[in-house]
Amino acid sequence: MNNYTIFVVEDDRAIRSLIATTLEIQGYKYEVAMNGKSALMGIISSKPDIIILDLGLPDIDGVEIITKIRSWSDVPIIVVSARSDDKDKINALDAGADDYLTKPFSIDELLARLRVTVRRLNNQNSHSNSSDKNIFINGDLKIDYAAGCTYLNNTEIHLTPNEFKLLSLLAKNVGKVLTHNYILKEIWTNALPYDTQSLRVFMATLRKKIEPDTSNPKYIQTHIGVGYRMLKIDDTIK
Known part of the structure; x- marks a missing residue:
């Protein structure tokens, strides 16, 4: 039995039943x-660990629900929606969703996204009682936040201040898709010269320094038109 409780918000009976049956089996x-x-009332009262949310609900748009939840909770939200346009994905992720799955979807992919989210929760829980929160390790990549140093295969690599900020932001949100707008606001706030194209340039130079093969990235995954995600390499991640 998994220890985490998942709240499913879905108005389509067939899809709701499919997801519920899958969760029960797992x-x-x-x-x-x-x-x-009813979703907002239930989430407030039951305080679930993960939310699976459809955007096209009959009474309240899913993006509005995400915004409301984010005003008082950081519970992981996985969107499962028929809206496949990049703008819809960006709006949901910018509002605070952690992941986005487009209908029709495979159950295997949904379970994979859930496993990533569960690992993130496990990591957060293990860190809550840990005194060493300044070190991030993912495969051969190591980041010392306090010292401002990055290591690959135990060898220090030189990153510019902006590259280090970018890598640290992705690492602190490992497994989560971060939109271009979110990254730009977090790293450069209102600095107008830095736009999406500039972000791509910084990402390209960062990948040259940390990726063994830039044509097949191991650490940072691109979501075309949306943003980037730090991939979890193995279960030894800290």
């Missing part, structure tokens, strides 16, 4: 809601 505890109003 040993997850779960609750369901068919519209936004």
Whole structure:
């Protein structure tokens, strides 16, 4: 039995039943809601560990629900929606969603996204009682946040201040898709010269320094038109 409770918000009965059955088979505890109003009430009262959310609900748009939840909780939110346009994905992720899965989807992919989210929660829980929160290790990559140093295969690599900020932001959100707009605001705030094209340039130079093969990135995954995600290499991640 998985220790995490998942709240499913889906108005389509067939899809809701499919997701619920899958979660039950996998040993997850779960609750369901068919519209936004009941979802918000249920989430407030039950405090789930993960939310699976459809955007096209009959009463409240899913992006509005994400915004409301983010005003008081950082619970991971996985969007499962028929909206496949990049703009819809960006809006949901910018509002605070952690991941985005487009319908029709495979159950295997949904479970894979859940496993990534569960690992993130496990990492956060293990760090809550850890005194060493300044070190990030993912495969052969190591980041010492306090010292401002980055290592690959135990060898220090030189990163510019902006490259280090970019890498650190992705590492602190490992497994989560970060949109271009989110990254730009977090790293450069209102600095107008830095736009999406500039971000791509910084990403290209960063990848040359940390990726064994830049044509097949190992650490940083591109979501075309949306943003980037730091991939989790193995279960030894800290």
